[in-house]
Amino acid sequence: MLKRTAILAALAAVTAGPAFAQMSQGSFGQSNLAIIAPTAPPGDNSNRIATTAFVANAVGGGSLTLANGKIFIGSASNVATAQTVTGDCTLTALGAITCTKTNGVSFAASATTDATNASNISSGTLAAARGGAGTVTGALKGNGAGLVSQAACSDLSGVAASCSTDTTNAANISSGTLPAGRLPNPTASTLGGVQSLTCAVNQWLNTISTSGVPACAQPSFSNISGNLSSSQQTASIDTLTGCTTQGSVLYRNASTWVCLGPGTSGQLLSSGGAAANPSWVTASGTGTVTTCNNGLSGGVSATTCGNMNPVAARGGGFDVWQRGTSVAIAASTTAYSNDGWYLVTGASQASTVSQVAGIATGSLWAAKVTRNSGQTGTTVIRYAMPLDSDEIAPLQGSNVALSFTAKEGANQSFSHSLNYVVYCGTGSPGKRGASAYTGETSVISGTATTSTTAARVTATSVSAVPSNCTQLEIQFNVTPVGTAGADDSFTVDDLQLEVVAGSAFTASPYVKIDLGEQLRKAQRFYFRRNSASATDVIGIMQVWSATQFFGKLFDLPVQMRATPTSNVSSLAHMEIWNATAATPTNVSSMNFSGNSANSIATQSGAATGASLTAGNSTMLQFNSASGWIDASAEL
Structure with a gap:
């Protein structure tokens, strides 16, 4: 009675569900008798009927659990049981099985290496039965394919060069030193070992015995031939006389040649006569030179004697005035005035170059350069004379001296400073003015401190006029200040540029040139x-x-x-x-x-x-x- 009640209740539940409803909507034949059960939710542990969907979810959806590293193994009771892989293999969580042993014994290296390929065999020795019969002596080499053969010197490392060279042939020995015992004795026709020997001073090596022993000896005069060179002669004289200091003098005393050492600067060599020795003496006394090789006479200072060309520069007498005796030069102008000389003025510097009475002894005329009264320009005023090629050539390579007489006007504004310069360049002859010559040098430069009293000024070049000097100008310049007064001027006279014997020589007295000669030189220009x-x-x-x-x-x-x-x-x-x-x-x-x-x-x-x-x-x-x-x- 109870079973029947339970079955009826189950049927009632089935017929009340959606599965029965679906079944009732179709024909109810024998083919439709299969009962469609509802799928239980995942994790359901009741005794409800398990559908295929439930099983698929349970297995495929990962609801079954298994510990990491384990696998299901059927037990003796035929039940799936989780077990750990043990023995020769291991299992990872990703399912990889790794085996490294067989029955507890680790695999040999050949388990994973093709030992049928000889190139994979890297240790051990083949048994004789595997390597063939016979014996090879000496060094061996392999060909990479399992064959070995006798090795050559070139196949070996660390061997000496004699491995492949016949060192019993002396021609093949290129370095090192043979022990003395291995050298043959020399003969008159064959080479051999020789002992070393250092000869004494003035000796030479004259023999070598057949035992290889050399000997030294002093050569006689007859053993020497040829001539001494200049340096050898000097060395010989130095040795014989002991005269090795510059400035020394070799002389003959009563019995032999001796050396007289240098005197002091400025001393003279004095002879004592035929029966005495020469000596250095200091010149004493005073006087004047009466005749010089430059043609001057009558009391010329000794320091000027030797001037080679004491000729006044063209226009240096200031005696030729073909343009007139008073030449006006406008402001900001470069223009010639008296013959040979030109003036450079700046803004508001209208000036005048005038012929005035000479200010040097014996002079006829002088040149006076005046910044006109009331002019306010304060740039440099330049009064200059350029020289031509034929006038420059005699000066090249020589020291020169410049001399002139100068004075200032009563209202000078240039601080009593009259600058003078001898410019030299390497271009074509021409005016220099305020623009430097090509390759310019200043052969002479200085400043004369002027006053209203005329004074002579001299200057000598420290070095020679360059041999490539092809431009040359004598220039005076002043820098005025303020507004010019009635006599803002400077006057120059008797200018001379001359060649001198050296930087220690001073200018000679002014050489007056005939007026006709001055005019002739001026009229070439x-x-x-x-x-x-x-x-x-x-x-x-x-x-x-x-x-x-x-x-x-x-x-x-x-x-x-x-x-x-x-x-x-x-x-x-x-x-x-x-x-x-x-x-x-x-x-x-x-x-x-x-x-x-x-x-x-x-x-x-x-x-x-x-x-x-x-x-x-x-x-x-x-x-x-x-x-x-x-x-x-x-x-």
């Missing part, structure tokens, strides 16, 4: 043809049209250093005569392209309004006493 009157004839021209003419105006008094350029005072100061007119016509234009170093000529002159006859000659003349035409070949 500049010439001015001044009008003598209002009818002064310049030259005869050739007419080539009604208003144009050409021809040579005049010859130059000396050949100039180069073809000159020409300027005129004013075209209005010149006129051309027309043969058919009672009055001449003023010149309106003129070029000087026909100039040469010897003459001044025009290739095209014109007189507007003239009625000239082509082919005729006509006369060109000044119509003013103020007219002039110049020729300039200045540097």
Whole structure:
């Protein structure tokens, strides 16, 4: 009765669930009698029916647990039991099984190495039965394929060179030293061992015995041939005389040659005569040299005797003034004034270079450079004379001395300091001014402290004028301050640049050059043809049209250093005569392209309004006493 009740209750539960409901909706035949049970939730430990889904979840979903490193093994009771892998293998959590033994014995290395490949066998020795019969002596080498053979010297390391070289052949021995016992004795025709020997001073090695023993001996004079070299002669004389100090003198005393040591600076060598020895003496007394090799006479200081070329520099007498005796130089200008000399002025420095009475003894004229009264410019004013190639060449390679006489004006503003410099360069001759020469050096430079009383200034170059000096200028310069007064000036006279024998020599007295010679030298650089009157004839021209003419105006008094350029005072100061007119016509234009170093000529002159006859000659003349035409070949 109880079983029936339980079954009925179970059926009631089944029919009440969704499975029965699904079953009731279809046909209820025999094929549909399978009961669809509900799937229990995971972990359900009741006695409910386990569906396939429940089992799949339990196994595949990882709900069954097993300790790390264990596996299920069926027990003697046929029950799956968790066991640890033991014995020769191990098991990891990832399921890898590793075996390293067999029945407790570890595998040999060949278990994982192909021992059928001989290259994998790295130790031990093959049994004779595995290596073949026979015996190989000496060093062996393998070929990498299991075969061995006799090794050569080249197959071995650490062997001596004699391994492969026949050292019984002496020609093959290239280093080291044989013991004396291995050397043969020398003979007259064969080489052998020889003992070493150091000969005494002045001896030489003269024999070697057949036992290899050398001997030394003193050579006789007959054993020596040839000539002594210069250095050998010097050494021999040094040895024989003992005269080895520079400045010593070798002389013969009563019995032999002896050495007289150097005297002190400035001493003279004095002879004692035929029966006495020479000696050094100090010069005493005073006096003057009466004749020098430079042609000077009459009391020239001994320190100046020997000056080789005491000639005043061109223009150094300041006696030639072809441009006029008072030359105005505008501010900010570089222009020539008296012959050979030019002046460089700055802003607000209008100046005048004037001919004044000489300030040196015996001088005719001097040059006075004045910053005009009221001028305010304070840049450097430069008064200078450049030299030409023919004037520079005699100075090259020699010391030079500069001398001049100078004084200052009553209102000087340059701190009584008149600077003087002799500049030298390596370019073409020309004015230096304020721009340095190429490769410039200052051969002489200094500052003269001036006063209103004239004084002589001298300076000698410390070193020689460079042999490559091709530019040279003598320059004075001052730096004025404030506003110029009535006499803000300096005056120079009797300037001379000369070659001297050395830096210890001073300048010689000024050598006055004849005025005609001064003019001739000056006119190589500049010439001015001044009008003598209002009818002064310049030259005869050739007419080539009604208003144009050409021809040579005049010859130059000396050949100039180069073809000159020409300027005129004013075209209005010149006129051309027309043969058919009672009055001449003023010149309106003129070029000087026909100039040469010897003459001044025009290739095209014109007189507007003239009625000239082509082919005729006509006369060109000044119509003013103020007219002039110049020729300039200045540097």
